[in-house]
Amino acid sequence: MNQHKPEDLLEFADAMQLKLREFPVKDRWCVLAYYSLCPYAPDGSGRIVIAGADLKTQTGEVIILSRDGEVLDRFGEAPVTPGFWHTGLWQSWSPDAKYVYYQSGTHQHPEVHRRELATGETLRMEGDLEGCPPSGEPAISCEHGMLYAAGYGSGVYDESLSPIPFRERERHGLWKMRFDPPSRELVLSTEEILRQHPDAARLREFDTQNEGLTLMAYCVRWSPDGSRFLFHFGNHTVADKVKSRKEPRVGCVFTADRDLKELHMAMDMSFGRSGVHWSWQPDNEHLVGYGPHPDDPGRRCLAEVKYDGTGYRKINDHRSGGHPSVCPADFDLVVTDENSGDTGSVIFFSKKTGEELGRVALPKFIGDKEPPGRNPLRVCHHPVFNQAGDRLLCNTLPENGLATLCEIQVER
Numbered sequence: 001m002n003q004h005k006p007e008d009l010l011e012f013a014d015a016m017q018l019k020l021r022e023f024p025v026k027d028r029w030c031v032l033a034y035y036s037l038c039p040y041a042p043d044g045s046g047r048i049v050i051a052g053a054d055l056k057t058q059t060g061e062v063i064i065l066s067r068d069g070e071v072l073d074r075f076g077e078a079p080v081t082p083g084f085w086h087t088g089l090w091q092s093w094s095p096d097a098k099y100v101y102y103q104s105g106t107h108q109h110p111e112v113h114r115r116e117l118a119t120g121e122t123l124r125m126e127g128d129l130e131g132c133p134p135s136g137e138p139a140i141s142c143e144h145g146m147l148y149a150a151g152y153g154s155g156v157y158d159e160s161l162s163p164i165p166f167r168e169r170e171r172h173g174l175w176k177m178r179f180d181p182p183s184r185e186l187v188l189s190t191e192e193i194l195r196q197h198p199d200a201a202r203l204r205e206f207d208t209q210n211e212g213l214t215l216m217a218y219c220v221r222w223s224p225d226g227s228r229f230l231f232h233f234g235n236h237t238v239a240d241k242v243k244s245r246k247e248p249r250v251g252c253v254f255t256a257d258r259d260l261k262e263l264h265m266a267m268d269m270s271f272g273r274s275g276v277h278w279s280w281q282p283d284n285e286h287l288v289g290y291g292p293h294p295d296d297p298g299r300r301c302l303a304e305v306k307y308d309g310t311g312y313r314k315i316n317d318h319r320s321g322g323h324p325s326v327c328p329a330d331f332d333l334v335v336t337d338e339n340s341g342d343t344g345s346v347i348f349f350s351k352k353t354g355e356e357l358g359r360v361a362l363p364k365f366i367g368d369k370e371p372p373g374r375n376p377l378r379v380c381h382h383p384v385f386n387q388a389g390d391r392l393l394c395n396t397l398p399e400n401g402l403a404t405l406c407e408i409q410v411e412r
Contacts, residue, residue: 025063031087034090036221044387082373089103091103092131099132106145107161108161125177134222135227139177141177142173144218149166151242173217174189190217197265214247221278231254253269255287267305279324282327287304290322327389343363346408365379378397392407
């Protein structure tokens with residue numbers, strides 16, 4: 001069993017001072033939603049929204065913590081799905097912190113809820129929502145269950161798990177949804193995205209081979225001010241994990257304004273080009289992630305690019321494929337994560353120089369080897385800064401087997 005404890009593994013660099021504290025919740029396996037969704041309340045109260053699971057009953061819930069880790073509220077109890085062990089219930093704040101949005105249901109029949117914290121009134125609608133935009137409703141989302149049907153997490157392709165058949169591309173894509181009044185509308189289909197793809201002719205040629213391409217839109221991520229969002233388009237889950245289908249890897253990052261009047265392909269990671277995990281920088285203009293190395297496109301590097309696809313630049317040779325983001329208070333400070341031997345690490349870099357500034361080694365799995373797939377025996381650290389940029393939250397999995405949120409205070 002992994003015997004590491006965070007306080008024993010903290011490493012200091014001359015350029016940074018890092019302090020740790022944990023937020024354990026009694027008898028609950030806890031996780032934040034994702035590294036692109038800030039779990040800290042936007043009203044400055046210090047409250048934190050997370051998800052917790054009872055391992056005995058296999059039920060999950062949304063939990064609101066105080067700035068000191070006290071449980072203030074809990075709601076939304078529902079059976080866990082495989083995705084819970086990665087992203088909880090996709091719990092997120094409204095811009096005024098009056099509401100919390102969260103997910104329930106199954107991958108085939110997902111439901112989104114909006115709960116008013118003061119009254120407990122909860123509205124529900126069909127669909128997926130990977131977080132409320134920082135600018136509020138309406139939200140843009142995709143069919144998250146399609147990723148799991150395509151083999152995400154399990155490595156097994158099972159289209160019966162998909163809410164919509166993959167080949168019916170006019171029926172899935174980007175959805176606009178709101179609760180006031182309740183509405184959900186497909187505003188950009190996967191087929192329409194394919195038509196606008198710069199390499200559409202080549203993709204359609206491959207689409208006629210074998211069983212065709214498992215194309216989908218997925219992973220909507222909002223800029224900090226909510227004026228733009230990015231989304232992924234392609235089949236990289238199938239190409240990377242389900243080799244029997246013999247699909248070439250198609251992986252693109254598109255950006256759009258919230259009204260979908262501008263659409264740009266910011267990053268192409270297809271046909272042998274490597275890359276993963278792109279998110280917005282605090283300037284609302286640039287993205288940061290892992291992209292093709294300038295000297296070898298099949299190798300990853302930590303990089304940045306402008307939302308319109310210009311100005312691609314390697315930051316350094318770090319190639320973990322982790323989850324990078326930029327500090328909102330210090331645009332030179334980048335945080336990411338990686339597997340490090342028999343544990344994991346959260347690492348800080350200078351965006352300007354690429355220099356490593358410091359790292360914190362944290363436990364991320366139970367056992368001698370990290371188990372594959374989405375399960376309660378492993379977590380991704382998913383480090384995410386608060387709004388002030390002076391601390392960040394990440395997932396850890398200590399030796400007791402109950403995943404716990406760990407806060408890292410940053411002074412530079």
